[in-house]
Amino acid sequence: MKTFHLVSLGCPKNLVDSEVVFGQLEYNGWQGVEQPENANLLVVNTCGFIQSAVEESIEEIFQLAVYKQQDPRKKLAVIGCLVQRYMKRLESEIPEVDLFVGTEGVKDIHFSLNQLFRDDDFEKTVIPEPFLMTAAMPRRLSTPFFRAWLKITEGCNNHCSYCLIPGIRGRLRSRSIEDLVAEAKKLEAQGVKEVSLVAQDLTAYGMDVYHARRLVELLEQLLARTAISWIRLMYLYPSGINDQLLDLVSQQPRIVPYLDIPLQHVSDHILKDMNRRYGYGDVVQLIDKLRNKLPNIALRTTFLLGFPGETDADVQQLVDFIEAVQFDHLGVFSYANEEGCPAEKFNDQIPEEVKQARLETVLDVQSKISARKLQKYVGTVESVIIEGLSRETDLLLEGRTRYQAPEIDGCVLINEGNASPGDILDVEITEAHMYDLVGRIV
Secondary structure, X not given: OOEXXXXXXXXXXXXXXXXXXXXXXXXXXXXXXXOHHHOOEEEEEEOOOOHHHHHHHHHHHHHHHHHHHHOOOOEEEEEXXXXXXXXXXXXXXXXXXXXXXXXXXXOOHHHHHHHHHHOOOOOOEEOOOOOOOOOOOOOOOOOOOOEEEEEOEEOOOOOOOOOOHHHHHOOOEEOOHHHHHHHHHHHHHOOOOEEEEEOXXXXXXXXXXXXXXXXXXXXXXXXXXXXXXEEEEOOOOHHHOOHHHHHHHHHOOOEEEEEEOOOEOOOHHHHHHHOOOOOHHHHHHHHHHHXXXXXXXXXXXXXXXXXXXXXXXXXXXHHHHHHHHOOOEEEEEEOOOOOOOHHHHOOOOOOHHHHHHHHHHHHHHHHHHHHHHHHOOOOOEEEEEEEEXXXXXXXXXXEEEOOOOOOOOOOEEEEEOOOOOOOEEEEEEEEEOOOOEEEEEO
């Protein structure tokens, strides 16, 4: 029997690729197994976006290589962003690996893997031509049955000076509205109640194939042609958010009141050096518009601290902005030079200890804001999707409100009432902590 063990690293967009790989292998006669020692084939879908992700990917490769050393009949395949970024270099640096396949190899992965067991004379590194997944491709969900990621585009045209994605994933490629609706219908038929739309930049959807932003039209079709309860929008480029989109979110309760808008910074000169297409004034205007049109919206953003040329004054401007806006959720990352990015060559690089101090300052500010923000839910009744038993104790259930995205935000711990995973129920919030809520099923 052909058995495989698959490890997926990195972002939700990469996870979708892994789910397609899993589905392709299953469709072609392979059986997935949970334990690597029981597999003929070991596969790692890697992330190569930033250096820490590269290191995590390499560590995972070496961990799986141990099983191959114990049983030389096993084969080890590495796929994804790490391969796309470093290509031929990996062959000499990690000889333990039998096959390397780039990000675009998902479509025909089973051909390469079958050849691995049949023929010793094959190309060890495969970098296929660009492809775009379709709803017709087999896909095995790795998330709980009631929620899924829906990847609407591949690649990116933004070319931020610190980011390798265009070089790794290529230019923007949008799936058609019909194809995405078809996949959403398949997910709904499998029991999915929450879909989170993901892309490098949701707001760019359609610019390549329709020559116009078509996110609103896509959402309208998903609303009209499926009954999926919650539709969540992740990774919206700030300058691509328009009134049409905000009006639709305000009018349609099935689009959850939650927007993930990575701002990266608010200092004009830092944003310019980052090659972001907006400035401080644009961000302030956007936040004001969001609060006016969507007063109950939960806002998530991310900031990059320690970018070359960043001053103490820039950090203070960012802190003042965070305190004024009061984000519901906020991620902070420390800038690191990435080989091949323009920012790697910029002057005024920031010492690591200064980056870390700035990051901790922002995290401290946000932790206090988060604790205060969650207090507003105490005494209210919120719709909550049940995830299952709590990760902390089997004595509690765990779920999420519409204002909490899966796997990145806090949760609701439920200490009274019974429910099954995937149920969407009314929960009275009785307590609020720094990142999580506590409640009882009404």
